[in-house]
Structures are given as structure tokens and as C-alpha cells.
Amino acid sequence: MKNPFLNITFLILTVFCSYISLAQAEKEIAPPYNIKTISFVQNDQNIIPILKLGEGFQLQFDDLFGNEANYYYEIIHCDYNWNPTAIPKNEYLEGFDNQRIQDYSNSFNTLQIYSHYKLAIPNQFTLQLKISGNYMIKVLDENKEVVFSRKFILYEDLVTVPIQVKRARTVNNIESKQNLDFTIRSNTITFQTPLRNVKVLLLQNGQMNTGIKNIVPQYTIGNDLIYKYDWETQFWAGNEFLFFENKDIRAANNNIARVDFSSAVYGSYLYTSAARANFPYSFTQDVNGNFVVNNLNTANNEIEADYAWVYFSLSAPTFRLNKNIYVTGMFNNYTMSPEYKMEYNPKKAIYEKAILIKQGFANFEYKVADEKGVIDYENAIDGNFYQTENDYTIVVYYRENIDRYDRVVGKGIANSINIIN
Structure with missing residues (x-):
């Protein structure tokens, strides 16, 4: 005789496993x-x-x-x-x-x-x-x-997250990485088992797909959660973003060498960028990857700003890796797809790419990655310098023992302009 309890148990497990398989990230x-x-x-x-x-x-x-x-x-x-x-x-x-x-x-x-x-x-x-x-x-x-x-x-605004941006705690990376020391504090939440229930997401310049995750508090003081890691909370510092401006699409503006009028839409040819990894760090003002749509001669940029072919070119004679170089920024959500992959021009000995971008102002950077999109930070085209000005955001998640979802209970922000040793 079949056991009805076993049949019910099997059915529950089947439904549960089906849900797990469907609930992919x-x-x-x-x-x-x-x-x-x-x-x-x-x-x-x-x-x-x-x-x-x-x-x-x-x-x-x-x-x-x-x-x-x-x-x-x-x-x-x-x-x-x-x-x-x-x-x-x-x-x-x-x-x-x-x-x-x-x-x-x-x-x-x-x-x-x-x-x-x-x-x-x-x-x-x-x-x-x-x-x-x-x-x-x-x-x-x-x-x-x-x-x-x-x-x-x-x-929700339920915690505060004071942050200190420091140079790397590891000697090998002291010139090229930035480290985050931070504390999570709350006057309204008494954290239950914080090692399990509190989670954080560390972001550099708002890039969600390259954040640092799964870092637990190192220790607690009362209700304060302290994070003072030497290695786990480090980011490659990178270099300042490059930029161009074509708010007057018919004229050569900042970092635009010439304008092409012969195609169906205007072409903005940028000056050739030199790989900066082997040059000393030099500060240039940027907006950490952001962009602004702007047509100097119109009132409604949303529908009156035009598109232009922006021609990027990069001189990187020492680049020998069997990897790809991509043009990325907030304008394309840092996407590393064939549409943004640079091609090597052997006649000019430079990397080139034409991208259709809405006119205005845009920060961009050159990223090295393999075919799977895994970024090679250590061999960045423009190098890594601890002096680089970056924005950092720490998002705090908390899930009490009886909760059914991960609440986001606060965030902290910091900038590396006042980095300390």
C-alpha cells in the first residue's frame, strides 16, 4: 500500500525544486x-x-x-x-x-x-x-x-555609513588600489545576527555589475558594525575618465579634432588617445562616467539633440594581451558587446571604433576584457593610480529572521579626493 504522506512530500519537493530552478538571477x-x-x-x-x-x-x-x-x-x-x-x-x-x-x-x-x-x-x-x-x-x-x-x-534611510577611502593596505598594490573602511550604524535597528542578516554592496562610480559583495562585518562595537579589511574591500583605482563634447555638432569642440559633414549624420573625430598606463598620473576634471545630452542651439534636448558618429582612436603600442579593448561609460551602461569593441588598424597602428552617440558631453574609458566580458583591471590601458578621483557607494541590506525579503536600509557615499594613507 502506498504511503500518502510520501506522495505529498514528493509533490512539495517537486514544486519547491521547480521554483528554485525557475528563480534564476x-x-x-x-x-x-x-x-x-x-x-x-x-x-x-x-x-x-x-x-x-x-x-x-x-x-x-x-x-x-x-x-x-x-x-x-x-x-x-x-x-x-x-x-x-x-x-x-x-x-x-x-x-x-x-x-x-x-x-x-x-x-x-x-x-x-x-x-x-x-x-x-x-x-x-x-x-x-x-x-x-x-x-x-x-x-x-x-x-x-x-x-x-x-x-x-x-x-530606506535607517542607517548611516561613514566611509574612509584609504590607499591599499597591501604593499604590492599601494600605488594602484583604493580601500574602503566603513561602519554601519543605526539608532532604529537592533541588528539580529549581523554576520548572516546584514549584507553590503560596494560600488565604484555606480557600476552595479562590478561591485564587491558578500563582505561580513569584521567585528561589532555595541550596535555598530565595523569593516576594516585589508584586501576584501579594495578597488583598482583606475585613471580619470576621458571625455568629449559636441554640443555644437558642426564645430570641433573639446577633444574633437575635426567634423565630417559627408555622411548621413555628422561625424565627430576625436583626437587619438595615448595609453596612459606608463605615464605619470595627471588630474583632469571628470564626472566619473556620466554623460549629458545637450544641443547648444535648441530648447528641448530630449527630441532636438541629434546623433553623431563618434570616432574613437587609441594608440597602445605596448598592448600585447590576447584580449579585447572596449569603449565604455554610462552612455552605454558600460556594456562590453561587439558594438563597442575596438578594431586594430595595422596601417595606422592604432585601435579604432565608431559609435553612434547622442550629442552633448560624455565621459568614457577604455576597458580590457576577454571574450566572456571578464575585465582585466591589472592591465588597464590607462593604468591604476591611487590618486584617481572616484565616487564610492555602499548599499546596506538587512533581513531579519522573520523577513521574506532583503530590505535596503541605507547607503553611504564617499569620494577619494581626500584619500588618506
């Missing part, structure tokens, strides 16, 4: 060629999408087909490791998603046509995001297939 999906200039916007400025719970923001992007296509959006709540949580959608979202993006307009007086889309959160359908945590927003086409996706984080 969410990864950002890079957009197709026709989708450009994706940005999170708050107060008319591009931002790193780490926002206080309750604050409004916009997701904006352009479609170069310019045919007023229908796009929809979906919002997914995730845990610390970006796995979708089992929380029902009505518990983290008031209203509905899977709605069509209705705020769009076509470009005006531009050589490159495009449709500009704006998705405001909250809006008339999605009234509120109710809990903190990691979120993934997906933009879907008419067939409900994902066109692209982006991560964002909502936090």
Missing part, C-alpha cells in the same frame, strides 16, 4: 542597435539608479527606427543576489505594470530620426513601489519579448 539585457541613450533621470539629470524609497524618477530612451513602436514595462522585485523574490506583486507594487509606455515624441529638426520615450515612476498605472530592495525594470515589445532591462535600487 536576473541579468541586465543589453538593448538592440536601435535603442540608444537609456538613462534614469531625476530632476532633469542622469543619475545612478539608487533612490530613496518614495522618490520619483524616469526611465528614458530613444528608438532610432522612429516609428512610434509600442513598448511595455515590467517591474520585478529581487533579493540581494538579484533572484526574483517570491513576494506577490501587489505587496511591492501599488497599481499595475505590464502597461504601454504612453509618453513618447518624435525627434524634431534632426538628421537622425528617433522616437523618444519617457516612463515615469510613479505614474497613473504604477502608483507606488511600496518596499525597498533590488529591482529590475524590463522594457518589452508588442510580443512581450524583452527589449532591454536595467537594475535599480530603492533604499
